[in-house]
Amino acid sequence: MIYDKIYDFCKVRNTHGAYKNGIDEYSPRLKFIINTIDELNLNYEIIKFNDSIFKNNYFYNIYLKGNSDMMAIAHHDVYNPNCDNANDNSASIINCLLLKKLNPDINIAIIDGEEPPCFGIGSKRLASDIISKYFGKIKHVLNLELTGLGGNNFFIGKLGSRLENKIIKEFNPLVISVPFNDSMILMDKNIDSTVITSLPIINNIPDYSIMSRIHTKLDSIDSISINDMKIFTEKIALKILS
Ligand SMILES: [Zn+2]
Numbered sequence: 001m002i003y004d005k006i007y008d009f010c011k012v013r014n015t016h017g018a019y020k021n022g023i024d025e026y027s028p029r030l031k032f033i034i035n036t037i038d039e040l041n042l043n044y045e046i047i048k049f050n051d052s053i054f055k056n057n058y059f060y061n062i063y064l065k066g067n068s069d070m071m072a073i074a075h076h077d078v079y080n081p082n083c084d085n086a087n088d089n090s091a092s093i094i095n096c097l098l099l100k101k102l103n104p105d106i107n108i109a110i111i112d113g114e115e116p117p118c119f120g121i122g123s124k125r126l127a128s129d130i131i132s133k134y135f136g137k138i139k140h141v142l143n144l145e146l147t148g149l150g151g152n153n154f155f156i157g158k159l160g161s162r163l164e165n166k167i168i169k170e171f172n173p174l175v176i177s178v179p180f181n182d183s184m185i186l187m188d189k190n191i192d193s194t195v196i197t198s199l200p201i202i203n204n205i206p207d208y209s210i211m212s213r214i215h216t217k218l219d220s221i222d223s224i225s226i227n228d229m230k231i232f233t234e235k236i237a238l239k240i241l242s
Helices: 002-011 028-039 086-102 121-131 162-171 182-188 209-213 226-241
Strands: 045-049 059-064 070-075 107-111 140-144 154-157 174-176 193-198
Touching: 002 028, 002 086, 002 226, 028 059, 028 086, 045 121, 059 121, 070 086, 070 121, 070 226, 086 107, 086 140, 086 226, 107 121, 121 182, 140 162, 140 182, 140 226, 154 162, 162 193, 162 226, 182 193, 193 226
Parallel strands: 070 107, 070 140, 140 193, 154 174
Antiparallel strands: 045 059, 059 107, 154 193
16 A cells, blocks of 8 residues: 555655755655655656745755646645654645546645745745646645544635635535645635645544644654545545546
8 A cells, every 4th residue: 555655754854944955956855755756657747946035945846747627735845854744744745646646637736845934935836837837727726734644534724715615515524714824825826725634533522733743753653544544535635636
């Protein structure tokens, strides 16, 4: 099962946080992602770009084109290079690659520069590539954030997108106000997008403690579940994007 890749991915340590990842060359995590895509025999293109604020650094988006008008995205950069970053956002990278394997028509973008202090450098670049029709017509973008634990249970960010309404009709999930995420950048550029996060339910109560673990050692491989990743990807995300 390719979801197992998460164990090796979480062992990979970048040497810097989000805004210095590309100083030398591909970061260790980026190399791991590229190797995994190669092993899966998927076609992709790596977009290397600069930002006027973080001048000495390069950023990298990875695009896997599909024939539909649906797209899934996940950010690959990390805030704290000294922890597993399992739920934020390693699990979502693996889940995105699995989505592509399960339905090759889905467009995928693995993007850089989400974490502080970058706040959406990769999604700004993605927005301009969507607008210039790199992927053809894109109707909805589903942004996977923290999709390593929770399985069938999830919430979506309250951003007022058409995709949000579509998901509410089909799944009736929790809809909550969320902190900064790449969907906000896309919505600003008139690209319809929703952020989705898996949410464990314990004794009928949503366990929001997943949010407080991010960027710390508590966001470890032991704190997520590959079975939940599989359920989320195949029962929820795949349906939303089909
Ligand atoms: Zn994140």
